[in-house]
Amino acid sequence: MPAFDLPPLGALRAFEAAARLASFKRAAAELLVTPTAISHQVRQLEARLGVRLLDRSPRRVALTAEGQILYEAAASGFAEIDRAVARLRHPRANPVLTLSATPAFLSQWLVPRLPDLQARLPELELRLQASNQIVELRPGGVDLAIRYGKGPFAGVDATPLRQDVFAPVCSPNLKLTRVEDLERARLIHIDGWVTPRPAPDWRRWCEQAGVTGLDIEGGLRFTDSQHAVQAAVAGQGVAIVSLVIAADALASGLLAAPFAETLPGETYAFACPPALSDRPHVAALRDWFVQALAAL
Structure with missing residues (x-):
């Protein structure tokens, strides 16, 4: 058959x-x-x-x-x-790897660091695939992925990279310093969270921070965290986002995280098929991710 x-x-x-x-x-x-x-x-x-x-x-x-x-x-x-x-x-002398990750992780975290990656691993040709879906990993197709979740991830070797954390962020121009200042700010919401669960939303954050009386229904709503970050940078409100995704904007001063209270996220992990795990270029790329995410 x-x-x-x-x-x-x-x-x-x-x-x-x-x-x-x-x-x-x-x-x-x-x-x-x-x-x-x-x-x-x-x-x-x-x-x-x-x-x-x-x-x-x-x-x-x-x-x-x-x-x-x-x-x-x-x-x-x-x-x-x-x-x-x-x-x-047209066989290539240099190794070629295809890596899948979420659009937010690729655009907000990895792409700004590609010059450092290329300087550290100049022989590696990396092809990036943006997807919010779990992509099957196999040699010759999508080789590697940055997975996000609790794990374990079936059928792959997964190396934990960093535990994610969520917190309210906003433009420093809004001059928010106290929780009470949120009453005069527009809240930015991200709808449709799949991971993490429970969702890192304003209701959970207010419960954890002991904040009462805040209108958590109104404000701007997005279905994508990238758009929420961009709106926060533009001074359009306060968004609860991943501090990994917002790391560069926070480091450059485009965003501020004015409140100490945070919500836990899931774990970023470097995933590859067992057949690729010990290959030198895969190991080198894995080590780069471990060091780069540890430096945040």
Whole structure:
């Protein structure tokens, strides 16, 4: 029996090209076949799956809801194959590693430190993937990840890097020095916390700090901590954020943490497949993360 129950590769290529280019004619030109052949392949694919993938009109084609699901998977799969073929055709002397982490960790913490990382490990080519999802780690795909949670993380070797802490932060221009000053400040909220749990929100912080009578419902609301940090830097209010994510803004004076009371977060960990754990370049990168996060 075959390992995968997949439609013919030719039909998938025809569908992916037609969906991406929104045209049978342009897909045919790209794949060096006729528009009729593209249309035939897509119809065969739809018949095999029992769903309509593309809506046709005289001027263009458009994805259906079912087609969008297949298109995302096909585009991702073809891109991964293309990268693998490129590696085989043009092998690199230097090690190449793909690392996944949350968008907030990458943009707010890692990217500003890339010059130091490149100076310490000049032979390493690091490719960064931003994702809030837990990505499967495997050699040749996404090799490594900065995981965030309680652990243990199944199927990987994980090295704890730093325990996270959350605290209210704001622009120094707001001149907040006492808890009572929060009554004249706008609160910034981050909705939809998945990790950590319970959420590091204003209700928990007020309970822990013994603050009563503060209106914790009003204010600005974001679904992403990066936007909350940016709003706080711009002086638009006070946000409870990770002190790891806000470390550079705090060190530069763009943000201040005026209150001593904090909330616990989860642990950042360097995760890799066991097969990669002992490789010298992986060990060197792990050591760099350990030292860089310990220096905060």
